[in-house]
Structures are given as structure tokens and as C-alpha cells.
Amino acid sequence: MNVESHINLEQDSKLLFEKSKPGKSGTPLPKRKFQNRNFGKLIPQSLQRASGARLPQLTESELIRHFINLSRKNFSVDTHFYPLGSCTMKYNPKINEDIAGLEGFSWIHPYQDISEVQGMLRILHELSTALSEITGMAEVSLQPAAGAHGELTGMMITRAYHLSRGDTKRTRVLVPDSSHGTNPASAGQCGFEVVQIPSNARGRVDLIALEAALDDRAACLMLTNPNTLGLFEDDILQICEAVHRKGALLYYDGANLNALVGNLRPGDMGFDIIHLNLHKTFSTPHGCGGPGAGPVGVSKTLIPFLPVPSIVKKDGQYGFDYNRPASIGKVKSFYGNVGVLIRAYVYIRMLGLDGLKRVSHDAVVNANYLRKKLSTIYNVPYNDFCMHEFVISTSNFDSKGLHAGDFGKRLLDYGIHAPTVHFPLIVKEALMIEPTETESKEMLDRFVDVMRQIHREANESPDILKNAPYTTPISRPDEVLAARNPVLSFRDIER
Amino acid sequence: MENFPLTSEDQHQMLAEIGVQHFGEMLKCIPEKLRNPKINLPEALSELDAQKWFCELAGQNITLKQNLSFLGSGCYEHFIPSIVRHVVSRSEFYTAYTPYQPEASQGSLQMLFEYQSLMCELTGLEVSNGSHYDGATALAESLMMALNHTRRNNILIASSVHPEYRLVARTYLQGTHGVLEEVSFSPDFAFDLNDFKKKLSPEIAAVVIQSPNFFGLVEDLTEIEKLVHANGSLLIMMGHPLSFGFFKSPGEWHADIACGEGQPLGIVPGFGGPWLGYLVTTKALMRRIPGRLVGMTKDHEGRRAFCLTLQAREQHIRREKAPSNICSNQALCAMMACVYLATLGESGVKQIAELNLENANYLRDSLGAVPGIEVLTKGTIFNEFVVKFSKPIQKINGELRKRGMIGGLDLERFYPTLKNQTVFCATETKSKAEMDRFVSELKRISQ
Known part of the structure; x- marks a missing residue:
């Protein structure tokens, strides 16, 4: 017996390519219908691939064993306790998967006529309304694909808002030193200079340092509440007052909304822009790192800047509104990570308030x-x-x-x-x-x-x-x- | 409501252990006036009622399975082998977190490493990231790479790149020094070389071209590539990934970055997402690639191991200096693509590409013979092409809907001058009888 044979399947780390053998295939494909057409000859050689894409060759049974044994090398919420701070690794209800997988949701095309997708649009419209209610924001866009994508969208809205008022000096975004890494990265990617605000001895934003940083260059303060120490920013009303007094905006990183959902609303605290992580608070699975969804909500003043399209209900019919001249534009093709959005709405509907x-x-x-x-x-x-x-x-x-x-x-x-x-x-x-x-x-x-x-x-x-x-x-x-x-x-x- | 694991007895004991009499004592730091807001939400549903209600809503949508569809334009109806869903439905994959703990995540890490490997083979390039949100955002971040790498400020993008991708790219460039300028297309929808030559300047960081383009045409990049690289610019190539099963890959065209939409690789249309942005580049640009990368290494015992690597590029390390803010991506969708490509294998990918080719060419030829229909994409195509009718596309599509069919995208929506023109797509999913039925209905409608 050679050494290799002592390795059990869970320790097998061979790649697909190393298991491949010429002549095998994982699925029987349909035969060509028009055998008389030789595309190799009909299409200019200069446009053709010189040799086939070198992909592995295995049968379905070999593939399934390969992949299922890989899955057994993972920890997951369904198999293990996952006390991962700020990631909200809660259980992902199974009904969410089944509903999102229904043919009526999974096999529809984003360019179909709206009359053909009313059920889908209704869910998106109702989800957006429900999220507005839950967060106390005036309107919510479902387009961003992840939390960081939502942050970037929020930063673009911040820029657009200040520029619309002719205020070109606001080039700085303030973040507490306890913030998630995505906060400064999102602000930086949008061209803002990042200023870090120290925490005080109680683990909260230092009000004096904040006041000092709030000059006419400050565009926005990005805040996670509760913060990453799990502490509620108990000076939130003073923070909000100070930020607004200086003409800046207050941004809510929704990574920690699970602490407040149903009982407290960022909108009531005075936040102007928020993003939510539906893959945290609203139970959609993390999928080894995605897909998630990062809807963005805004106060009334900022509605014109939201990404297009918004989903609207008019004369009993659901549809899209692209007519937002001040919008920052589109941040993603089509309408968002719809499959994730459906799961989140099932979760909300089953829990109720x-x-x-x-x-x-x-x-x-x-x-x-x-x-x-x-x-x-x-x-x-x-x-x-x-x-x-x-x-x-x-x-x-x-x-x-x-x-x-x-x-x-x-x-x-x-x-x-x-x-x-x-x-x-x-x-x-x-x-x-x-x-x-x-x-x-x-x-x-x-x-x-x-x-x-x-x-x-x-x-x-x-x-x-x-x-x-x-x-x-x-x-x-x-x-x-x-x-x-x-x-x-x-x-x-x-x- | 009974679905919460803490019983009231548990709650009682736990509050006592914490040292409070009531839950509210723990929230004293929260201003009173913020608490207990009025929130309007519909009544909670039982699981049974939720199943019924959502199934009813699903039933209100007309699906691509019920109605014969020839709609493409960035979202494609392809065959998906059953194995794909079975693998990604494993709890161990879909309920796992980002593999920051490699010892507890070898499954997802190896899976993503295999995805990266497969994408390198398919695109003919050297380094693939672990996924992006979608084709549009993958393009947007490719532009950031090019601007940072070349330290130039202008981008030339073909107008024949998917309109939504161009819109998203424009949004992303707000707040940067980047300027996007478009290169028009000729009447046969090819990249306009004359317009391109006029616009190519030393300020150009990158040139973006899509092939097959939004009008279905497969472009010849020979001359473009030479001009781009002689100018010191980067070539960014987008395209339907299955077309690379037959047509020249981005690597063979000497593209510096290949990016685009991976939805055709085993992912359902799902009304536009979640899909998969693919982004593959050269070794020279490796350290500028956004998003997660999985690398192979050894564990302490010298065994093969996989881990996230080159993380110094990423937001959780570099914060405001990170070139991209991306954190959550579309890992599970990358896994779908991984299973899909492995299942098709070397011969399957070429076969699928040829099945698309023959169907689209058959449909194009058949429609070309119909009076009142003019085929406008006359060159080499993969699975879609433009036709012109003598009446508005809205009308044509309305008539098709009455007959239980779904027509193509009205091009006027994105290109106001392209009136009465639409894109038809015929993937491998269409039978000859279905295409014949479509053509004969169009014969009646177009008159």
C-alpha cells in the first residue's frame, strides 16, 4: 500500500485538474442540429480560439464526490456555532431558499415587460417600503449588492448632495477609530479624505474631538451604532445635532442593526443615509462571502440623489421610475441582488413587527x-x-x-x-x-x-x-x- | 414566534445572571424618546401561509420556461446541469462565512481556487479574483485598476458595450479624476476605428471593448490591440464567457484585463441577480486586482493548504488607502460557475458555444428571408443579433406576448437613433421547432 491510499477522502486536496482524464464529461449535451454547418470553416480563423479552453474532464459522479467532500471541510452556520462579531451569523431559515428558488422568481428576465413580472415587482416594492418603516428612512433603494457597495453609494449621495448646494469645500469624511475597514475605504474610493475621530474612555465617539473636526470641510460622519464594541452611542442626539449644525451629513453603517431592529430606528436618531446588510440582520445566507445585499435608505431631502430606477406603484401597477435627474446614476446593472432581496422579505413577513x-x-x-x-x-x-x-x-x-x-x-x-x-x-x-x-x-x-x-x-x-x-x-x-x-x-x- | 430558542424560563435565568430585573435596564443609555417607535408592518405569516402567498406572487410572473423567449442583451437563458444546484445547496457552502479562518474553510477556499483556475483557462489570462458583484461593477473596478496603474486620467469605451455597464462605470468615476469618452460604432455595429484613432491620445489609460458586443457582433481586435498597446494604454475586454469556448479568448487578443458578466456560467436569470462579475488579469497587474484572492500554500505539516492571500490590498488592512472597498462579493455564484465549467469540461464548453452559434445563425438566416424584417448584424455573431422591423418594437413585442412569446430588447431605449430595432438571442436552449414557430409568428406580425 502506498502512502497516498492512507489519506481519507476528507484529506484529499487534489484539484479537479489533477483528477481529470481525457475523454470524460460531466453532462451529455444535445447533438448539433445542423451538422452541415462547419463553423470552423465558415468563421474567419483569426476570430477563433487556437485550441480549446483547457478545462478538467470528469464524470458527474466524480464531480459530485469531489465537491461534496470539499463541503465537508467547511464550518457553517448549519453545522457550527459562529460567534463572529459584527457578522451576525444567525440561522438562515430554509423557507427563504425555497421561495427564492421558485421558477416564478428565478427564471424571469430583467428586461421583460413590467406586465409580465408584477409579482416580482410587488415584492421589491413592499420590501423597500418595509425597510423604510423598519429604519425610519423616507425611501430605500435596493440596488447595492453588499454592505460596502451600499457605503460607496452613500458616499456618492453625500458628494452629490453637497455639490447640488454649490458647496464644493466638503472633501472630508469623518470615521471613528473603531469603524469597520470598509467605511474609510468607501469614502476613500469616492475621493474623500478620511479623518479619524478617537474614541473616549467609555468606548464612544469623543464629542470634543468630533466638534474640533467638524469644520466646513466635513461632508459626513460615518457611524456604526451600536459601535463595534457593541456599545450604544449614547450621545447620539448631541452627535447628530453637532453634525447637522455644521452642515454635514450623518451616515449609518447598518452592520449592527440586529441590536436595534424593531425597537429603534436610525431615522429617528437623525441619520441622513443608511445602508443595511440583509445578509446580517435579515437572515440571508453568507454563501462563503456573498452574495449579500446592501440597500441604502435616505431622508426626504436626499431622495432625488438615490440610484435609478426606483420601484413605484402607480394606478395599481408596479413599475420603474427612471426620471430622477439629480440621481447619482446606476451602481449596479438592473435592480440589485434580487434573489437575496426575496429571502429578506420572506424573513420580514414571517416575523412581523x-x-x-x-x-x-x-x-x-x-x-x-x-x-x-x-x-x-x-x-x-x-x-x-x-x-x-x-x-x-x-x-x-x-x-x-x-x-x-x-x-x-x-x-x-x-x-x-x-x-x-x-x-x-x-x-x-x-x-x-x-x-x-x-x-x-x-x-x-x-x-x-x-x-x-x-x-x-x-x-x-x-x-x-x-x-x-x-x-x-x-x-x-x-x-x-x-x-x-x-x-x-x-x-x-x-x- | 415560537421559533426562538430562548424560553421564558431561559430569559428569566439569564437576566438574573446578568444582574438586571428587566430587559429595559440594559438599555438605559438609549434616550427614552427614541424607544418603541411606531412601525407599520404587515401581520406575521405562518410558514404555511408564507409558502402559499409567495407561491401566488411567483405565479403572477411569466417565466422564460413558460413562454418561448428570445430575449438576451446581458442576461442569457442557458442550460444549467442539475449538479450545480445540488452542490451550492449544501449547507456547508451556502451558510458559511467568508473564509477568514482557513483551517475551517478549506472547502470554500479550494472551491474558489478552482474557480480562479477555471477562469484563467477560459479567458486565457493569468490571475482571476474570487468574484465581483456583477459585470458592470467588475468593469467599473477594472477602470480603477487602469487609472491607478497608468496614472493617466482618460478612458475610451466602445458605445457598443452594454449600456448598463457604461452607466455604472460613469457612476463609479464620480469623485475620481477619471473621464470616460465613448467610441462610436459603424453602421454594421463594428468598433469605429476612425473615431477611435481620433480619440486615442497619450492621456488614455485604457480602452474598453466588448466582443461579442451589445449588438451581437464578434469584433476583430487585431488592429485595435496594436494601437492600444503602442499608446501605452491597457486593453480591457468584456464578453459573454461562453463565447470564449469558440472565439479567441481575451488572453489571445493580448487583453490586459478580461471582465464581464458570469451569469451564463450556471446562474439563473433571477430578474438580474445575484450574478457574478468576473475579473481576470495579467501577472503584471496582480497586485492591483480588487477583491479576494485565494492562494495555495502549505500548512505546518507541509500539506497542501489554501488561504486568502495578498490581503494587504484590501480594506480591512489598508482602510482608506485600499484601492477598492469591496468586502462581501458573490462567492457562492463563483462556486456555481466553478461547478458549471467543471461539468461541461473541455469539450463541453466548445460544444455549448457551437450550439449557440448554430442556433443564432439559423434564426438569423430564417428571419433574413422574412419580408419586412431586415437583419442588421451581418458579420460574425455568437448567440444574438439585431433586426429591424417596419413598425415599433413595442408593437411587435405586444403581439408576441399575445402568442405566449417574449421578444427582444427595444434598442431605442438605450440608443434613441436605433428605431424599430431589436436584439434577438437564440441560445442552445432553443429547438428548431421553437425557432421555426417564432419565425412563422413574426412573419404574420411583421406584415
């Missing part, structure tokens, strides 16, 4: 319960009542050579996905924990037990953590090697 209130209620209870329990074991730097998430710090293990990431890696061995590590940047050795409302008390208690056990290991034999994980298909990959010598395709392997 009471259900949505229960979502944020239980998310807050779960987070505070975990915070309270873990604070007896770990250092919780801002140990105040939190909203849907909180941050612990492992910096007291510096002397043992341990980093926050090591704790995360060790969790994998206990069948729990790592929390968000080394973020927010204002906490040293941060582990950011968000349990969500879809986890049971039993699961949380188990998590606490595991964290206690890992704490003991960290004290007694830190090497256990440093070399973790042990039970996953691979141990830690050499990321330095990956970056120094990039192998990004099968072509690179052959080289």
Missing part, C-alpha cells in the same frame, strides 16, 4: 449573558451593558506569547468558529463576540465552558493554543509563503 422586536431583544440578552459569564474569566475592557456583541481582550497573555488569534484557532478544535479577531483596532488582542438570537442558552453555556477550558490551557500550556487547531483538515497555513510566492491558479502550480 413582534418577531423583529424579539430578534433584537434576544440578541441583546444573549450577548449580555455571554459578556457577564465570560467577564469572570477574561478581561472585558469596556464592561458595560452591551447591545448585540462585546469585545474581550487577551492582552494579559502577551507574556505567554499568545495572541487573540490563538484563542480563536483553539476554539475550532472544540467545534466552534472563531470570533472576529484583532478587531476593533482600538482594543489590543481583541476577540469580538456576537452570539445572535438564534442560539440557545445551552449553546452559550457550552461556549462559556469551552472558553474556560481554553483559558486554563492558555495558563498551563500555552503551546496547545499556539499550535492549534489539531482537528481540522489542515493545521495553520503558511500565509507568508502564500503572499511571497503567490500561487493563484492551477497554471501557477504547473509553472
Whole structure:
């Protein structure tokens, strides 16, 4: 027996290309109908591909085993607890998948006449209205494909708004130092200069620093509320007043809306522009990193700047409104990640208002319960009542050579996905924990037990953590090697 | 409502553990006047009622499966092997997060690495990212790459590039120094070389061309490519990805970036999304590529391993200095394309391309013989082409609808001078009988 045969299927890391054998195919295609036409001769040689695209050749049974065994190398919400801060890894109800997959939604073309797609347009219109209600914004565009895409859209609206007033000096966007990386990146991509506002000792925006930065160059303050420490910005009304007094806009990063949904609205707090992550608060699956959806809502003044088209109802018929001369334009072809939007609307319809209130209620209870329990074991730097998430710090293990990431890696061995590590940047050795409302008390208690056990290991034999994980298909990959010598395709392997 | 895991007894115990009597005590920092807003939402539905109601709404749409459709123009009805849905319906794929923890994500990482590999082969280029939102945004970000790389400010884009892509590109250029100028097309819809030569200047960072273009024409890029590169500009090529199964790939045309819409690769039309923006480039531009990249490496035991790599480009590391803000992408759609391309394999991709070719050519020939219909895309086509009627397309499409058929896009919507013109698309999904039926109905309607 050779060594290779001792490797079980879950450890098999051969690529499709390495399993390929000439002459195989994964599906029988229809035969040519017009055999007399030889396109190789009819079409100029100069336009033709010199040789076939070199794709792998396998049968369907070989392919399915390859892919299904790959799937078994993954953690997922359906198989593991995922306390990943700011990512809201809640359960994704199965009905959402079935509804989005209905032929009446999945096999319709975006250029069909509106009379043929009234059911679809009704859902988009009602979703947009429901999101306006939930957030307290005047109108919501469903077009952006992801949270960061929504942010970029919001930044373009900010620019368009100031320019429409002839105010050309506003070239700066303010972000707290605890903000998500996408905030400054989105502002930067839209041509704004980014100014960072420090947090105060209570983990909130420092009002004095904010006032100082709010001059006539400030276009906008981007704020996540609750912030990435899971703390509600309790000065929100003063912040809003200050921002508006200086003629700037207030932007709401909706990544953490799960803490508030149904109980509190960004519109009521005074936000002018918001984006939502439907793949967080509204339960659509993350799909290994997408697709998501990042609808953008605005206050009344900013409606003219929203992307076109908006979906409208007129004389009992649903349709598109492209007549928005001040619009920033289109940010995506067609109307958005519609399949994701359908899932979110099913979620909203099944919960209703009471259900949505229960979502944020239980998310807050779960987070505070975990915070309270873990604070007896770990250092919780801002140990105040939190909203849907909180941050612990492992910096007291510096002397043992341990980093926050090591704790995360060790969790994998206990069948729990790592929390968000080394973020927010204002906490040293941060582990950011968000349990969500879809986890049971039993699961949380188990998590606490595991964290206690890992704490003991960290004290007694830190090497256990440093070399973790042990039970996953691979141990830690050499990321330095990956970056120094990039192998990004099968072509690179052959080289 | 019963679907929440915390029982009231749990809640009670947990609040006691937290050290509060009521839930509200934890929210004291929230100004009173903000709490408990009035929100108008419809009543909650049971699962049974939700199934019924949404099925009813789905039933109000006319689908491409029910009605015979020849609509293309950026969204294509292609055959999707069953295996695609089965693989991406695995919970382990669709409910997983971005693979930031590689040890717990080797499945998605290898899958995306395979996607990158397949896209390199299909496009003939060297580095593919892990996906973009859609074809339009992939183009927009390609333009950013070109502006940053060449440190020039102008872009030339063919007017025969999909109108929605051009619109999105314009939106993205707001707030940058980038200026977009269009190159017109000749009466036979080919890229207008004379207009191009007039506009090509040392300020041009990139030239964008789509082939097959929005009018279905497969362009000859031989001369264009020479001019673009002699000018020190980048060549960005867009195109229907399955056309590369037969026609020259972007790599063979010496394009610097290939980008576009990956929907034809196993993804349902779904009213426009979620789809897949593909973006593939050369090694020289590797470090400018936006979005996630999966690389191969070794784990501590020396075993093959995959991880996200070159992350120093990305927003979570570089913040405001990141060249792109992209975070969530369309990973699951890239996986669909991966399964699709692997299932078709080398011979299948060429076969599918030829099936499109023969159907579109048959339909074009048949329509060309109908009085009152003039075929305008006379050159080489892949799966769509323009025809002109003697009456408005709205009327033609209305008549087709009465007959249970779906016609093409009215070109006047995007090109006001192209009156009574429409694009018909015939993919491999159409039988000869269906095309014959379509032609005979059009014979009646067009008179």
C-alpha cells in the first residue's frame, strides 16, 4: 500500500485538474442540429480560439464526490456555532431558499415587460417600503449588492448632495477609530479624505474631538451604532445635532442593526443615509462571502440623489421610475441582488413587527449573558451593558506569547468558529463576540465552558493554543509563503 | 414566534445572571424618546401561509420556461446541469462565512481556487479574483485598476458595450479624476476605428471593448490591440464567457484585463441577480486586482493548504488607502460557475458555444428571408443579433406576448437613433421547432 491510499477522502486536496482524464464529461449535451454547418470553416480563423479552453474532464459522479467532500471541510452556520462579531451569523431559515428558488422568481428576465413580472415587482416594492418603516428612512433603494457597495453609494449621495448646494469645500469624511475597514475605504474610493475621530474612555465617539473636526470641510460622519464594541452611542442626539449644525451629513453603517431592529430606528436618531446588510440582520445566507445585499435608505431631502430606477406603484401597477435627474446614476446593472432581496422579505413577513422586536431583544440578552459569564474569566475592557456583541481582550497573555488569534484557532478544535479577531483596532488582542438570537442558552453555556477550558490551557500550556487547531483538515497555513510566492491558479502550480 | 430558542424560563435565568430585573435596564443609555417607535408592518405569516402567498406572487410572473423567449442583451437563458444546484445547496457552502479562518474553510477556499483556475483557462489570462458583484461593477473596478496603474486620467469605451455597464462605470468615476469618452460604432455595429484613432491620445489609460458586443457582433481586435498597446494604454475586454469556448479568448487578443458578466456560467436569470462579475488579469497587474484572492500554500505539516492571500490590498488592512472597498462579493455564484465549467469540461464548453452559434445563425438566416424584417448584424455573431422591423418594437413585442412569446430588447431605449430595432438571442436552449414557430409568428406580425 502506498502512502497516498492512507489519506481519507476528507484529506484529499487534489484539484479537479489533477483528477481529470481525457475523454470524460460531466453532462451529455444535445447533438448539433445542423451538422452541415462547419463553423470552423465558415468563421474567419483569426476570430477563433487556437485550441480549446483547457478545462478538467470528469464524470458527474466524480464531480459530485469531489465537491461534496470539499463541503465537508467547511464550518457553517448549519453545522457550527459562529460567534463572529459584527457578522451576525444567525440561522438562515430554509423557507427563504425555497421561495427564492421558485421558477416564478428565478427564471424571469430583467428586461421583460413590467406586465409580465408584477409579482416580482410587488415584492421589491413592499420590501423597500418595509425597510423604510423598519429604519425610519423616507425611501430605500435596493440596488447595492453588499454592505460596502451600499457605503460607496452613500458616499456618492453625500458628494452629490453637497455639490447640488454649490458647496464644493466638503472633501472630508469623518470615521471613528473603531469603524469597520470598509467605511474609510468607501469614502476613500469616492475621493474623500478620511479623518479619524478617537474614541473616549467609555468606548464612544469623543464629542470634543468630533466638534474640533467638524469644520466646513466635513461632508459626513460615518457611524456604526451600536459601535463595534457593541456599545450604544449614547450621545447620539448631541452627535447628530453637532453634525447637522455644521452642515454635514450623518451616515449609518447598518452592520449592527440586529441590536436595534424593531425597537429603534436610525431615522429617528437623525441619520441622513443608511445602508443595511440583509445578509446580517435579515437572515440571508453568507454563501462563503456573498452574495449579500446592501440597500441604502435616505431622508426626504436626499431622495432625488438615490440610484435609478426606483420601484413605484402607480394606478395599481408596479413599475420603474427612471426620471430622477439629480440621481447619482446606476451602481449596479438592473435592480440589485434580487434573489437575496426575496429571502429578506420572506424573513420580514414571517416575523412581523413582534418577531423583529424579539430578534433584537434576544440578541441583546444573549450577548449580555455571554459578556457577564465570560467577564469572570477574561478581561472585558469596556464592561458595560452591551447591545448585540462585546469585545474581550487577551492582552494579559502577551507574556505567554499568545495572541487573540490563538484563542480563536483553539476554539475550532472544540467545534466552534472563531470570533472576529484583532478587531476593533482600538482594543489590543481583541476577540469580538456576537452570539445572535438564534442560539440557545445551552449553546452559550457550552461556549462559556469551552472558553474556560481554553483559558486554563492558555495558563498551563500555552503551546496547545499556539499550535492549534489539531482537528481540522489542515493545521495553520503558511500565509507568508502564500503572499511571497503567490500561487493563484492551477497554471501557477504547473509553472 | 415560537421559533426562538430562548424560553421564558431561559430569559428569566439569564437576566438574573446578568444582574438586571428587566430587559429595559440594559438599555438605559438609549434616550427614552427614541424607544418603541411606531412601525407599520404587515401581520406575521405562518410558514404555511408564507409558502402559499409567495407561491401566488411567483405565479403572477411569466417565466422564460413558460413562454418561448428570445430575449438576451446581458442576461442569457442557458442550460444549467442539475449538479450545480445540488452542490451550492449544501449547507456547508451556502451558510458559511467568508473564509477568514482557513483551517475551517478549506472547502470554500479550494472551491474558489478552482474557480480562479477555471477562469484563467477560459479567458486565457493569468490571475482571476474570487468574484465581483456583477459585470458592470467588475468593469467599473477594472477602470480603477487602469487609472491607478497608468496614472493617466482618460478612458475610451466602445458605445457598443452594454449600456448598463457604461452607466455604472460613469457612476463609479464620480469623485475620481477619471473621464470616460465613448467610441462610436459603424453602421454594421463594428468598433469605429476612425473615431477611435481620433480619440486615442497619450492621456488614455485604457480602452474598453466588448466582443461579442451589445449588438451581437464578434469584433476583430487585431488592429485595435496594436494601437492600444503602442499608446501605452491597457486593453480591457468584456464578453459573454461562453463565447470564449469558440472565439479567441481575451488572453489571445493580448487583453490586459478580461471582465464581464458570469451569469451564463450556471446562474439563473433571477430578474438580474445575484450574478457574478468576473475579473481576470495579467501577472503584471496582480497586485492591483480588487477583491479576494485565494492562494495555495502549505500548512505546518507541509500539506497542501489554501488561504486568502495578498490581503494587504484590501480594506480591512489598508482602510482608506485600499484601492477598492469591496468586502462581501458573490462567492457562492463563483462556486456555481466553478461547478458549471467543471461539468461541461473541455469539450463541453466548445460544444455549448457551437450550439449557440448554430442556433443564432439559423434564426438569423430564417428571419433574413422574412419580408419586412431586415437583419442588421451581418458579420460574425455568437448567440444574438439585431433586426429591424417596419413598425415599433413595442408593437411587435405586444403581439408576441399575445402568442405566449417574449421578444427582444427595444434598442431605442438605450440608443434613441436605433428605431424599430431589436436584439434577438437564440441560445442552445432553443429547438428548431421553437425557432421555426417564432419565425412563422413574426412573419404574420411583421406584415
